[in-house]
Amino acid sequence: xxxxxxxxxxxxxxxxxxxxxxxxxxxxxxxxxxxxxxxxxxxxxxxxxxxxxxxxxxxxxxxxxxxxxxxxxxxxxxxxxxxxxxxxxxxxxxxxxxxxxxxxxxxxxxxxxxxxxxxxxxxxxxxxxxxxxxxxxxxxxxxxxxxxxxxxxxxxxxxxxxxxxxxxxxxxxxxxxxxxxxxxxxxxxxxxxxxxxxxxxxxxxxxxxxxxxxxxxxxxxxxxxxxxxxxxxxxxxxxxxxxxxxxxxxxxxxxxxxxxxxxxxxxxxxxxxxxxxxxxxxxxxxxxxxxxxxxxxxxxxxxxxxxxxxxxxxxxxxxxxxxxxxxxxxxxxxxxxxxxxxxxxxxxxxxxxxxxxxxxxxxxxxxxxxxxxxxxxxxxxxxxxxxxxxxxxxxxxxxxxxxxxxxxxxxxxxxxxxxxxxxxxxxxxxxxxxxxxxxxxxxxxxxxxxxxx
Numbered sequence: 001x002x003x004x005x006x007x008x009x010x011x012x013x014x015x016x017x018x019x020x021x022x023x024x025x026x027x028x029x030x031x032x033x034x035x036x037x038x039x040x041x042x043x044x045x046x047x048x049x050x051x052x053x054x055x056x057x058x059x060x061x062x063x064x065x066x067x068x069x070x071x072x073x074x075x076x077x078x079x080x081x082x083x084x085x086x087x088x089x090x091x092x093x094x095x096x097x098x099x100x101x102x103x104x105x106x107x108x109x110x111x112x113x114x115x116x117x118x119x120x121x122x123x124x125x126x127x128x129x130x131x132x133x134x135x136x137x138x139x140x141x142x143x144x145x146x147x148x149x150x151x152x153x154x155x156x157x158x159x160x161x162x163x164x165x166x167x168x169x170x171x172x173x174x175x176x177x178x179x180x181x182x183x184x185x186x187x188x189x190x191x192x193x194x195x196x197x198x199x200x201x202x203x204x205x206x207x208x209x210x211x212x213x214x215x216x217x218x219x220x221x222x223x224x225x226x227x228x229x230x231x232x233x234x235x236x237x238x239x240x241x242x243x244x245x246x247x248x249x250x251x252x253x254x255x256x257x258x259x260x261x262x263x264x265x266x267x268x269x270x271x272x273x274x275x276x277x278x279x280x281x282x283x284x285x286x287x288x289x290x291x292x293x294x295x296x297x298x299x300x301x302x303x304x305x306x307x308x309x310x311x312x313x314x315x316x317x318x319x320x321x322x323x324x325x326x327x328x329x330x331x332x333x334x335x336x337x338x339x340x341x342x343x344x345x346x347x348x349x350x351x352x353x354x355x356x357x358x359x360x361x362x363x364x365x366x367x368x369x370x371x372x373x374x375x376x377x378x379x380x381x382x383x384x385x386x387x388x389x390x391x392x393x394x395x396x397x398x399x400x401x402x403x404x405x406x407x408x409x410x411x412x413x414x415x416x417x418x419x420x421x422x423x424x425x426x427x428x429x430x431x432x433x434x435x436x437x438x439x440x441x442x443x444x445x446x447x448x449x450x451x452x453x
Contacts, residue, residue, distance in 0.1 A: 022161060022162075024228055025157075025161045025228055025229055025230065026161050026162065026170055026173075027228065028224055028225045028227065028228025028229050029154070029157055029158075029161055029170075029174065029225060029228075029229060030173055030174050030177040031177065031221055031224035031225050031228075032111075032115075032150075032154045032221075032222065032224075032225040033154075033174045033175060033177045033178035033181070034177045034178060034180070034181040034221055034224075035115070035181070035217065035218050035219075035220075035221035035222045035224070035225070036115065036118070036147055036150065036151070036154075036178075036218050036222075037177075037178030037179065037181050037182050038181050038182055038185045038214045038217045038218060039118065039122055039143065039147055039214050039215070039218055040147070040178075040182070040278070041179075041181075041182030041183075041185065041186060041300065041304055042182070042185055042186060042189055042210055042211070042213075042214045043122060043125070043143070043211055043214045044083075044144070044278070044279050045278055045279065045281065045282060045300050045303075046186070046189070046210075046282055046296060046297055046300045047189075047207050047210050047211055047282075048079070048125070048136070048140060048211060049079050049279065049280065049282045049283040049286075050282055050283060050286045050287075050293065050296070051128070051136075051204075051207050051211075052078065052079050052082075052128070052133065052136045052137070052140065053075065053076060053078065053079050053283060053286075053287070055128060055129070055130070055131065055132065055133045055136055056075040056076075056078040056079070056133040056136075057075040057076070058130070058131055058133075059075075059131035059133050060075040064076070066078060066133060068133075068134055068137065074409070074410050075133075076283075076287065076409060077406040077407075077409055077410050078133060078137065079140075079283060080279075080280060080283075080402040080403070080405050080406035080409075081402070081403070081406050082136075082137045082140045082141055082144075083140070083144060083279055083402040084400075084402045084403045084406070085137075085141050086140065086141040086142075086143075086144030086145050086148075087144075087145075087148075089141060089142075089145040090144070090145040090148040090149065090391075093145060093148075093149050094148055094149050094152050094388040094389075094391055095249075095250055095385070095388045095389070097110055097114065097149050097152055097153065097384070097388065098152045098153070098156065098250075098384040098385040098386070098387060098388030098389075099249075099250070099384070099385045099388070101152075101153055101156065101384035101385075102156075102381065102382055102383065102384045102385050105231050105232055105233050106231055107153050107156065107157070107229075107231055107384065108226055108229060108230075108231055110149075110153055111150055111153040111154065111222075111225070111226070111229075112222070112226055114146050114147075114149040114150035114153065115146070115150045115218065115219070115222045116219060116222070117142065117146040118142070118143045118145075118146025118147045118150060118215075118218065119146075119215045119216070119218040119219035119222070120215065120219075121139045121140075121142040121143040121146065121215070122139070122143045122211065122212070122214050122215030122218060123212045123215030123216055123219075124139050124212075124215070125139050125140075125143075125208065125211035125212055125215070126208045126209065126211060126212035127208075128208060128211070129204060129208065143215075148391050149391075151387075151391050152384060152387050152388045152390075152391040153384055153387075154225075155371060155375075155387045155390065155391065156383035156384035156386075156387045157229060157383075158170065158171060158371065158372070158375045158383075159375045159378060159380075159383050160232060160383065161229075164376060164447065164448055164449075164450045165450055165451075167372040167375055167376070168315050168318050168319065168323055168368075168369060168372045169315055170372070171315075171368045171369070171371045171372035171375070172311045172312055172314070172315035172364070172365070172368040172369070172372075173311075173312075174368070175307070175311040175364045175365075175367055175368040176307075176308045176311045176312055176364065176368075179304045179305070179307040179308045179311065179364055180304075180308055181217075181221075182304040183301060183304040183305050183308070185213070185214065185217060186297060186300060186301040186304060187301065188213075189210045189213075189297060190294065190297045190298065190301065192206050192209065192210060193206050193207065193210065193293060193294065193297060194294050203293075207293075250385050250386070250388065250389055251389070253382070253385075254386070254389070257377070257379065257441075257444060257445055259377070259436060259437065259438075259440060259441030259444055259445075260377040260378070260386070260441055260444075260445055262432070262435070262436045262441075263373070263374065263377055263433070263436045263438070263441060264374070264389060264390060265432055266429050266432035266433035266435075266436060267370055267374065267390065267429070267433075269425055269428050269429040269432060270331055270334075270425055270426055270428075270429025270430065270432075270433070271367075271370065271429075272400050272401040272425050273334065273401055273422045273423075273424075273425025273426050273429065274334065274363070274366065274367070275401060276401030276402050276404075276405055276422055276425070277334075277338070277359070277419075277422060278363075279402060280402065280405050280418070280419070281300075281359075282296050282300070283415070284341070284415045284418075284419055285299065285352060287415055288346065288414075288415035288416060288419075289344060289345075289346045289347065289348075289352060290346050290347050291347070291349055291352060295349045295352065298353070299349075299352055299353055299355075299356040300356070302353060302356045302357060302360060303356050303357075303359050303360040303363065304360070305360070306356075306357055306360030306361050307360045307361075307363045307364035308364065309360075309361070310360055310361040310362060310363060310364045310365045311364030311365050311367075311368045313361075313365065314326055314330065314362075314364070314365025314366070314368070314369060315365065315368065315369070317329075317365075318369055318452070319452060320452075322452050322453050323369045323372060323373045323438075323453055324373065324433065324436075324438050324453065326365065326369055327366055327369050327370060327373070327433065328430060328433060328434060330362040330365060330366035330369075331366070331426050331429060331430040331433070332430070333358065333361075333362045334362060334366070334426045335423055335426045335427065335430075336358075337355060337358045337359055337362070338419065338420065338422055338423050338426070339420070339423065340354075340355060340358070341355050341419055341420075342416055342419060342420040371390075373438065373453070374386075374387075374390055376438075376441075376442045376445070376447055376449075376450070376453065377438075377441050377442060377445050377447075378445060378447075379445050379446055379447075380446060380447070401422060401425060404418075404421055404422070405418045405419070405421065405422065406418075408421045438453055439453060
């Protein structure tokens with residue numbers, strides 16, 4: 001017997017309404033990348049590293065050391081150490097926030113709290129100046145930890161707003177939105193910085209305005225996802241532990257999904273390298289290569305623009321070759337790029353732009369596809385909890401890479417040695433990822449396997 005016409009029409013209408021609601025949420029979800037990626041592009045990648053380093057150097061003793069909490073730290077390593085310290089705070093908070101989101105179903109209030117804490121700390125960087133390197137360090141740690149917590153909650157929406165066959169595309173569009181926002185704001189930053197005298201501003205004041213404007217942008221555009229995303233009912237009402245205990249509980253649960261854990265380990269290694277390159281590239285360009293701030297802004301702007309094309313282009317490659325193979329190819333490209341970076345001549349901006357182009361083409365895609373691939377490996381109902389572990393090495397939150405970078409510079413006094421030391425992360429990450437059978441991992445997580453993965 002056929003389906004009654006009125007029932008068929010009702011089903012079609014229901015499916016259409018569901019698809020429309022899903023698209024509405026996806027569009028709102030993209031806008032959190034649009035909101036917070038400006039922090040990564042303008043603050044972490046361009047302005048704060050060189051500026052905080054200069055503030056620390058102005059406060060240093062004759063031997064070039066500052067003494068936070070009485071600990072001697074070479075001024076040139078202070079920024080890298082602060083990035084590492086932010087992860088310690090993030091590790092304590094992310095698992096708790098992720099588990100609380102899954103077990104209460106209230107992701108939006110937690111996302112709002114994390115986003116506006118980070119946006120406020122970033123806006124507060126306007127007051128960084130003189131010898132206030134400790135203020136800059138504290139605000140950096142708070143902002144970095146906050147963006148990490150917010151991204152746990154943001155990423156955990158992906159399995160809920162996109163079916164398996166859409167996730168590579170949706171994740172790639174999110175990254176493209178983020179890099180698009182970063183490009184737009186960096187153009188404005190470049191105009192303000194290069195023409196600061198025309199606006200009656202000192203160079204320091206122009207930098208501080210650029211830093212603070214990223215926090216304001218973050219806060220304003222966070223309103224869009226908070227309006228469009230919706231909370232789902234909680235799957236579990238189990239109590240939430242604290243800090244390290246919650247992380248340990250999450251890892252114990254992951255031991256029942258060893259292939260998910262194997263992918264996460266590979267990701268933590270290679271993404272540690274990616275995030276360290278992002279956070280330390282401007283320091284390398286200014287301190288080792290002697291490039292001007294305007295050159296660095298232009299290079300990062302190039303990265304942002306090309307990363308949009310890279311994210312969308314690698315998303316298309318994933319549809320042909322699968323996400324895993326495409327990510328592996330990007331890791332080879334990262335290794336070649338770092339090797340080229342070691343040999344860059346000082347005072348030659350053209351070659352730095354070539355390097356920036358290479359980074360831009362692989363950056364967005366490797367991040368977007370990693371996120372979508374991991375979303376297939378997360379058991380239903382534990383999205384935020386599992387993404388808390390994932391996020392520990394995302395968006396500049398990695399700790400071992402900046403620590404290795406800082407220690408290498410402290411021991412050798414050479415940023416070239418520091419940058420080439422990061423090759424190890426891509427080589428080891430490639431090896432670990434190549435060994436993960438992703439189709440079996442998806443089945444063991446209890447999820448449907450896409451046709452191409």
